[in-house]
Amino acid sequence: KVIAISLYIEVPEDKFVSLFGTSTQVTARGIYKELEVVLSDGQCALKDLKDNVRVTTQSGNIDLETVSGTIDAKTKYGTVIKDNIPEGQSNYNLQSNSGNITIKSVE
16 A cells, blocks of 8 residues: 655745655745655655755755756766756755765756
């Protein structure tokens, strides 16, 4: 038996937010004081985020779309594909054991 749940959660700006999951797909956007996402497997999509973001996955892929920021992206057994992103105020720490990390520039 497979159980699937879809949640849409809205959080006020400038808050500390932590998400932990297994077989979880996360899409996040907005302004956080700090956003931490820890997934064992599943995908994490980050779109138009501001401030401090930290994502760790075991086997899930991480996709980031941003205009600018300071980005530290590491994967042990996957690949990192990164557009040329100008430095900015937001900090992104992206880590995966075997997932791929894709970083795209948006206008």
